[in-house]
Amino acid sequence: MRITLVIASLLLLGGLVQHPQTIELPDEVTVFSSDEYVPYANFTLGANQAIVENILHAGTKTVSGQDWDVYRLTLDETGQLNVEFDGSNSNDPDSTTDNGVATYEWKIYFDMPYGEQPNLQGHTFSESASSNGLFTYSFQNVTVNQDGQSESEIRMELRVFDAVGKVSEKYRMYFVVLPEGSSDQPPEFEFDMTTNLTSTDADVFYINGTLVSGSENGDVYVVGAFSMDDFDKSAIERYNLLQEGLYAYSEALSDSDAFSLALSIDGMYTNLTQTVHVYIQTYEGDDKRWTTYHWFEITLMACQGVVAPEGAVIAGGEFVLDEEGECQWVGEWSYDPVTGLWNDPAVETSIELTEPDLLEFVVSDFMYVNGTLISTEMSPTFVEVAFDEASFDAPAVDKYDLRLDGVWNRSDGLEQGDNFSLGLMLDSIRTNVTLIQPIYINAYGYDSNNQAVLLDTLNLTITVPYLDSDGDNYPDDFDAFPYDPLEWLDSDQDGVGDNSDYAPFDSNIWEYVDDTSSECEEWEYWNAELVDPTLPGNGCPYYEESNTDDEDATEEELVPGFEAWLVILTMLFAVSFRRKILV
Structure with missing residues (x-):
């Protein structure tokens, strides 16, 4: 220890070890004894009033979850455009007197004509604190192709350094450079805002509108969603939303094209009234330039607009959501969400039908619906029947015509235990x-306010066959003789109807023949074409009084037979031969 102290003393005396010195820094930079934070970079477009018409904000570009501004620049008549940028909003949180930035490092990437191989190194420009963050850059390279269908982007980045060398994250901005006189303008839309700030109980919400102008190449799009985040989701995620009706997009639009997007809202209703925002994104081209956002605000009515009757509310009850998110009524009253019918437990009505039977085959043009009012809590009770449910809601004047047409009918006032019989006409609905x-x-009654109260509903089905062309009460499709009112069956398929067929199950007999008749009668029956009234027995070969056989026999006796003629010829030949010999 002593040796150490001696050596230190000698060094101090010799000037080899000096006391700490104060370092002087420029006035605009303050250094803290403890630098805790990194600086923060930020820049905007500077004072560019002279060229404001050449600069248009085209939306944003998302990179790694961060949105960066995108601008479209149009070169002036000199073939370039000098744009000023202001990075004075950058700062170092450690500084207490100024923004604490010692150096501004501007870097430009991909500044080259469209289609050329990019320089990945970029161009770097460093400015000191004395620049106050102001920087001017001259754009000269056009980054769109000749037809304007494709383009590339120039990227500008700013990083700032504090006095001790700590560096900020990059702050970015993107630029598309158009040639002088470029006509690319932002799309302008006209939206139908009549549904904005309204209440609805519909299943679908529509986004309607027209693209007024700005579609130079017919590639403007409108997209609708229920969340801004949905616009940036992956293609698969957006496809799934599309299938669910929660995402929609238009076809490629040209100027003056109308569009209508449908978004499903039927699954969003709850038992409470709620507000929903519908977001709209518009853009041009595959690069999504001129991206803009709009939104609607709509109110979804509780339980999709279903309102409980006053009596149900007074009796106690409320709508709740079941496990599937559907509104269900819990209370003394019951509610059927399928039919929309409310039933008061105090009113119990029962109808028993006696005619017709289910799926009964009705061939007549008129039928009755018969039944009994088994029980009811309202007196009197009325029963009405119809082929169409809509008839029940028709005005009284229309019901009068419906009754004349036979497609609706109503009973008089009924009491418990009364029977009813209501007729309906089928000829008005029967077809081929x-x-x-x-x-x-x-079944319904009327309350003290003379309002109809539905008490019970029933329905059944009958079978109404084809037309009955011959009016024999057998439909044409089941009538073997559809145009003969006297026949409808041909059991043996012999072409003679069962009503006229003596043997309807024997195809060989269709007419009665007396087995005791004579042979001639049977002959005449089977040989009608040979009957000759001018002959005895009508020409019957079995006619007993006929002398046909006798006459034939007599003729046979008078006329020589073959053998006699043969003898005569032989004798003549013999005489002739003898004469020749004698000569």
Whole structure:
């Protein structure tokens, strides 16, 4: 220890070890004894009033979850455009007197004509604190192809350094450079805003509008979604949203084209009224230039607009959501979400139908719906029947015509235990095809306010066959003789109807023949074409009084037979031969 102290003393005396010195820094930079934070870079477009018409904000570009501004620059008549940038908003949180930035490092990437091989190193420009963050850059290279369908982007980055050398994250901005006189203008839309700030109980929300101008190449698009985040999701995620009706996009639009996007909202309703925002993104081209955003605000009615009757509310009850997110009524009253019917537990009505039977085959043009009012809590009770449920809601004047047409009918006032019989006409609904026709039955009464109260509903179906062309009450498709009112069956398929067929199950007999008749009668029956009334027995070969056989026999006796003629010829030949010999 002593040796160490001696050596230190000698060094101090010899000037080899000096006391700490104060380092003087420029006035604009303050250094802290403890530098805790890194600086923060930020820049905007500077004062460019003279060229403001040459600079248009085209939206943003998302890189690694961060949105960066994109601008479209149009070169002036000199073939270039000098743009000023202001990075004075950059700062070092450690500084207490100024922004604490010692150096501004500007870097430009991909500044080259469209289609050329990029220089990945870029160009770097360093400015001191005295620049106050101002920087001017001259754009000269056009970054779109000749037809304007494709383009590349110039990227500008700013990093700032504090006095101790700590460096910020990069702050970016992107530029598309157009040649002088470029006509690319931002798309302008006209949206139908009539549904904005309105309440709805619909299943679908529509985004309607027209692209007014700005589609130079017919490649402007409109996209709708329920979240801004949906616009940046992957293609697969957006496809799934599209299938669910939660995402929609238009076809490529040209100027004056109208568009209509449909978004599904039927699955968003709850038992409470709620506000929903619908977001709209518009852009031009595959590079999504001129990206803009709009939004609608709509109110979804509780339970999609279903309102409980006052009596149900008074009796106690409320809508709740079940496990599937559907509104269900819990209370003394019951509610059927399928039919929309409310039932008061105090009103119990029961109808028993006696006719017709389910799927009964009705061939007549008129039928009755018969039944009994088993029980009811309202007196009187009315029963109405119809082929179409809509008939129940028709005005009284229309119901009068419907009754004349036979497609709607109503009973008089009924008391418990009363029977009813209501007729309906089928000729007005019968067609040339067999129908499975529903019949709807309603029972209702009137409350103290003379308002109709539905008490019970029933329905059944009947079978209404084809037309009955011959009017024999057998439909044409089941009538073997559809145009003969006296026949409808041909059981043995012999072409003679069962009603006229003596033997309807024997195809060989269709007419009665007396087995005791004579042979001539049977002959005449089977040989009608040979009957000759001018002959005895009508020409029957079995006619007993006929002398046909006798006459034939007599003729046979008078006329020589073959053997006699043979003898005569032989004798003549012998005489002739003898004369020749004698000569």
